[in-house]
Amino acid sequence: MNYFHKDGRGLNLTLARGLAAYLNSSLVDAFFRLFNGHTQVNATDLRNLKYPTIAQLMTVGLYITEHFPSQKEIDQLVQEELLSMSNQSENNPVIIKTRIDEALQILIELGLPQAQLNERSALTLLAFLDLKPTVPWEAAASPLMGIAPMTEFMAQHYGKIYKTNREGIRKYTVHQFLDAGLIIMNPDAPDRPTTSPKTVYRIEESALELLRTYETNEWKKSISTYLYSVDTLKKRYAQERELSRIPIVIEGKLKTLSPGGQNILIEKIINEFAERFTPGGKLIYVGDTEEKFAYFNKVALKDLGVTIDSHGKMPDVIIHYLKNDWLVLIEAVTSHGPINPKRKTELEVIFADLKIPIVMVITFLSRKAMVEYLADIAWETDVWVAEDSTHLIHFNGEYLLQAYKVDRDFETK
Structure with missing residues (x-):
């Protein structure tokens, strides 16, 4: 059991109610799952969470009386009262979750298989674009990325740690991105063996231009054009790869x-x-x-x-x-x-x-x-x-x- 205290003594009741509401919100749950890979909550995890100010928690606590609110009511309170905290901070759990959801929506619109419509694939796409939580889509980049730097990016900017599942990223996300023509492999050295530890990937140029239009008036038109031409792009890169055989x-x-x-x-x-x-x-x-x-x-x-x-x-x-x-x-x-x-x-x-x-x-x-x-x-x-x-x-x-x-x-x- 973990408990919150002030110098070894209990909290103010209103503060305790506000803190309980915050910790039970869907927002905190979603953010917590980004970096927590085990089945229990420990004190270190709780210390690493980002918290509202005491004043903000007290404000939420004032809305809670004898009956604890429903999940819907908790989420509404957090939405209305707490989202002013560090709104532009990269560590803001709301911004992080929103960005991951945006990446996931893009994968859906690109028509990727159901098995790739998950958080892992969304984070992989963001890593390929070097897109941090507060960076606008129009600033997406195209760095050369190996699997290890990719997982470091996810941990540093999105709080998601993949220490033992790097091969899962390669096998169940990167390979499918390659098949979809979304990324290309070893553009710096096409003759590099696919099994080389130096293997790197880069977002495909047309896909990069498409993703830079996300959340603009050009998005619907751009994705329609891209989906129409993607088969031709995949064939072109397949031919280039074949020439290196x-x-x-x-x-x-x-x-x-x-x-x-x-x-x-x-x-x-x-x-x-x-x-x-x-x-x-x-x-x-x-x-x-x-x-x-x-x-x-x-x-x-x-x-x-x-x-x-x-x-x-x-x-x-x-x-x-x-x-x-x-x-x-x-x-x-x-x-x-x-x-x-x-x-x-x-x-x-x-x-x-x-x-x-x-x-x-x-x-x-x-x-x-x-x-x-x-x-x-x-x-x-x-x-x-x-x-x-x-x-x-x-x-x-x-x-x-x-x-x-x-x-x-x-x-x-």
Whole structure:
């Protein structure tokens, strides 16, 4: 139980009635829920609330006699007597709630799905616009926003703290904003991998211009025009994103990988490593950072004695090297580590029923990238560096001290 007191003694009865009415108002309830994420009210929460002056609370208390007013009567009293307090303050709960309600109404008029018509989505929209509670809609901006800065904005300006649910914002709001064409991803670097921790978003330019007209005479006309053209806008950005994808050819058919990061290396594995070290080999699996896999020939793998239902722990590329009858498992190392002893054992378990020998290859874009992971590379594996594409490094005792020949008229073999 929490209680209010004055120097350890009870409050004036009229003041206590006014305070009780204020704390029971729908306004305080709505504001309290912005920052309170648990099932109980503690003293710190109550101290952090913004209160009217004693005089204002006394004024409300004078209206309350023997019978406590109904919810409707309480809300009317608060509306009439207390809204003069710090009306232009960013911390004013009325202003905060009003702004969130405005953002929610915009999402409704934009036709977003019911699952996105909630406080979380409204706050996300306000973060994308850098729109603080007292800033007019016409001053909406378009900063680059990652998920973490977004949640910091919500906490600082709207009192809503998302410490453990950032992924929920990304999964259940940001992705849907992308699908609706309301925001664009990585406009500063379109080839940045979608899984990169540096991924950022920005409000789409036409949407920004639309939202700046909210609460003006132009709003109805602007939103009608915007909704008419939004499908065309979504197609345009989809085409721009498609142009950034990485083309590869598998069994004579052109496929594309999502842009950036690991897939740049996967393209080099297919077009350079495979042609040089497994010529005539049969591609069985090609991973994709965005779509999990770009190609998977389950039948070919099953014919070799292995059935895999989930591709979550698959290597990035699998090639059946027909000439030697080897299955070559290739990991592309960019943001994740190489085949270390633990991963090597894991792959051996996954492919335990294989009828042919396994060769494990770890690939890097550069020697510098390889040096970062040198201590983690498992023995009995091979390493390929894309910038030195004609050579392999053998972490394999079987090849230790192997002689090599030098053709003085040509190149090292």
